[in-house]
Amino acid sequence: MIPRQLSSKILQWATQFPVITVTGPRQSGKSTLCKALFPHKTYINLEDLTLRHILREDPRGFLDRYPDGAIFDEIQRLPELCSYIQTRVDISEQAGMYILTGSSQFELMQNISQSLAGRTAIARLLPFSFSELYVNEPDTAPALDELLYTGFYPRIHDKKLQPTEALSFYVATYLERDVRQILNIKEWTKFDLFLRLLAGRSGQIVNIQALANETGLSNNTLASWIGVLEQSNIIYKLRPYYANVGKRLIKSPKIYFLDSGLLCYLLNIYSPEVLSLHPLRGQIYESFVVAELLKERYNQGMADNMYFYRDQKGLELDIIIDEGTRLILGEIKSSATFHPDFLTALHKVAPILGKPYRSILFTGSGDPIFYYKDTEVRGYKNVGSQ
DSSP: OOOOTTHHHHHHHTTTOSEEEEEOSTTSSHHHHHHHHOTTSEEEETTOHHHHHHHHHOHHHHHHTOTTOEEEESGGGSTTHHHHHHHHHHHHOOTTOEEEEESOHHHHHHHHHHHTTTTEEEEEOOSOOHHHHHSSOGGGSOOHHHHHHHOOOHHHHHTTOOHHHHHHHHIIIIIHHHHHHHHOOSOHHHHHHHHHHHHTTTTEEOOHHHHHHHHTOOHHHHHHHHHHHHHTTSEEEEEEOOTTOOSOBOOSOEEEESOHHHHHHHTTOOSHHHHHTOTTHHHHHHHHHHHHHHHHHHHTTOOOOEEEEEBTTOOEEEEEEEOSSSEEEEEEOOOSSOOGGGGHHHHHHHHHHOSOEEEEEEOSOOSOOEEETTEEEEOGGGTTOO
16 A cells, blocks of 8 residues: 555654544545555445444444444444534544544535534545655656556556546546535536536636536536535636735636546547647646645645735736745646746735745656745756655
8 A cells, every 4th residue: 555644744743643544535545545554453344334323223233333433434424423423522532532534525614514513633535645645766757748647546556447438437427426416417518518518617716607608507506516616526626816915806716627537538549649649638737736735734644725816907827825833825836947037926815815835846857956046946856845
């Protein structure tokens, strides 16, 4: 098993909280990680209809079998179990007693806020980060286009699967099933069209009305579908930064797909060679960088605190990370060749924000980190470096 950077945080929290809840998209490695970290706990998969029936009939009796707790996988399949777990942990006061996993953050967080508030630590596990895959040997990493095309879902790497085939199965099984269960969608073809059109807007502010015109769906339906993709950890909404800035700013979020391989599949990019010439290559690389930065923060148990800047005159900066006393300002360019004018927007935005900052330029180069004046220049192999 490839070590996961979130492991140390989960083990730390397991000494402090009675319940650990691990969320993340389907196939991000939640079950594998929990079983590896807690090998002595019984693993219970709530996808199993028989087990769900038994638990519904006699939840107290079932929990009695495991006085030291257990791992409950896909807890959103049986949300009422959270109330019984609450009773157990309040009596026991044992740390690390129950380990819960779930793929639907909306259903999961709704029940946690009702039953387990203050009793659980919440860990967010996304697919592999670059550093998890190549931490010891970054020079063995593939070229950028192959990396982006393959994506980071663990099963593809563990089983050496062909990315397009594996991701077609992923969309047809997990995405279709989960979304249908949550939204009760009757016409999957319309959702598939929506998904592919949204993929073409990764890295952009999404105009819901324009999307409605293309799909024939209502604005409310589209907003609901986007919300489910966000709660399922398929996409991420990057919010605009406007704290203490006395300017007229854009206040709509950008949307990013969190796996470059899935994004390529939805855009009908079926090889690294096609990607290398694709007009959306820059947006795909930008999505990769945002996902890597998000993984880095989640793996350290930190809030995302990630934003972008854009005013109504079109001045834009790709990434702002608010660290409290200072900001990290980031610009993303997929070009492997550095040009000083890549930093133009950064130098214009920094004085507007009026806080101490550290500046980073993320490029598509495979070269080591270097500095241009006061700006750190990182290639794709070092996006998530400290």
